[in-house]
Amino acid sequence: xxxxxxxTGGTRGIGAAxxxxxxxxxxxxxxxxAGNDERARRFNEETGISVYKWDVADYEACxxxxxxxxxxxxxxxxxVNNAGITRDTTMHKMTHEMWxxxxxxxxxxxxxxxxxxxxxMRERKYGRIVNIGSINGQAGQYGQxxxxxxxSGIHGFTKALAQEGARANITVNAIAPGYIxxxxxxxxxxxxxxxxIAKIPVGRLGKAPEIARGVLFLVSKDAGFVTGSxxxxxxxxxxx
Numbered sequence: 001x002x003x004x005x006x007x008t009g010g011t012r013g014i015g016a017a018x019x020x021x022x023x024x025x026x027x028x029x030x031x032x033x034a035g036n037d038e039r040a041r042r043f044n045e046e047t048g049i050s051v052y053k054w055d056v057a058d059y060e061a062c063x064x065x066x067x068x069x070x071x072x073x074x075x076x077x078x079x080v081n082n083a084g085i086t087r088d089t090t091m092h093k094m095t096h097e098m099w100x101x102x103x104x105x106x107x108x109x110x111x112x113x114x115x116x117x118x119x120x121m122r123e124r125k126y127g128r129i130v131n132i133g134s135i136n137g138q139a140g141q142y143g144q145x146x147x148x149x150x151x152s153g154i155h156g157f158t159k160a161l162a163q164e165g166a167r168a169n170i171t172v173n174a175i176a177p178g179y180i181x182x183x184x185x186x187x188x189x190x191x192x193x194x195x196x197i198a199k200i201p202v203g204r205l206g207k208a209p210e211i212a213r214g215v216l217f218l219v220s221k222d223a224g225f226v227t228g229s230x231x232x233x234x235x236x237x238x239x240x
Contacts, residue, residue, distance in 0.1 A: 004074045005219065006066065008032045008056050008113060009083035011043040013182035014132065017208035018080055018215050019049050025216060027078065030069045032056070034083065056083045056109030057101075066116035075124060076117045078219045081110045081154075082132040086184065088143045099146045106150035110157055114172075118165070127170035128219040131158050132211075135178045135234045151176075155230055162228030171227035173218045178234025181205040201236035 005022050009015040010031030019031040029049045033040045040051045052069060054061040070076055084106045087098040110131050121127025134151040141148055155174055162172040179185055179196050185205065188196070197205065214231050217223055232238065 001074070002026050002028045003077040004028045004030070004069070005078035005080065006030045006032060006069060006076055006113070006117070007080040007082055008109060009034075010049075010080075011040045011051055012036070013184065014177065014180060014208045014211050015080075015082040016043060017212040018082060019043075020047055021209065021212040021216055022078070022080075022219070023047065023049055027219075028073050030073060032065065032083065055105075056081075056113055057104040059112045059115075062109075062112040062116045066113070070120070075120055077121070077124075077126060078128045078130075079113055079117050080130045080132070080215055080219070081113055083109050084132065084134075084147075084151075086144070086147050088147065090143050091145055094146065102146035103150050103153075106147065107153045107157070110154055114161060118161075118170070121165070121170045122168045125169050127165065127168070128223075129161070129165070129170065129172040130215050130218050131172070131174045133158075133174045133176040133230060135176055135232070135238050138176055138230075138232070138238055138240070158230065159228045166227055169224065171218070171224060173223075173226060173228070174230040175211060175214050175218070176230050176232045176234065177206060177211050178232075178237045179205050180208055180211060182208060199237055200234070204235065206233060206235060 005027045007019045010019040011033045019029050023029045031049050031051050044051045054065040131154045133154045136148050158174040
């Protein structure tokens with residue numbers, strides 16, 4: 001019987017690449033999305049991957065949604081917390097709403113989703129959780145105090161939860177992507193994007209499947225001795 005994996009933000013960009021790669025490698029995947037019904041419908045038709053709609057910032061919706069996935073597909077063995085949003089501006093222009101919305105989705109969503117599946121993983125003595133952080137959570141970024149704070153929090157969340165899950169054979173790791181060729185990055189003005197690429201030692205943006213391959217390793221049974229770690233996939237832009 002194949003393992004069941006939930007991927008939040010799983011119908012577009014990096015999330016779509018993760019969902020597709022997991023399915024292609026034998027996982028039964030539930031791709032979670034929040035807003036774009038048409039995009040999700042096309043993704044389902046193109047891939048055959050089951051899609052579910054809820055807001056990861058909503059604790060009760062996560063509880064109900066994960067229970068529905070388990071009822072439909074089976075117990076959840078793998079969780080990839082990929083959902084994220086941006087509300088970029090400098091501090092003096094940032095509203096409390098812009099701050100809170102990013103924290104609630106990007107960081108709060110990790111708690112809400114992990115809390116919904118962690119108990120079952122403990123009971124079954126197996127689980128894999130991968131949280132998608134960011135290079136900007138490691139190095140900071142002008143105009144992103146909300147996003148950088150949330151993504152930085154993900155790395156601490158990962159290390160703490162990894163310690164709790166270790167005895168139950170639950171690994172918890174993070175991936176910190178650099179600048180990846182997705183819709184989010186393509187929205188950056190061309191002049192700014194050129195400056196970003198100039199700072200990447202390999203001289204290009206990353207590709208979504210390159211992140212997905214990192215996830216595929218971390219959720220595999222072969223990665224059972226890897227936990228509490230952050231895998232940086234950024235073309236050498238930030239090393240530490």
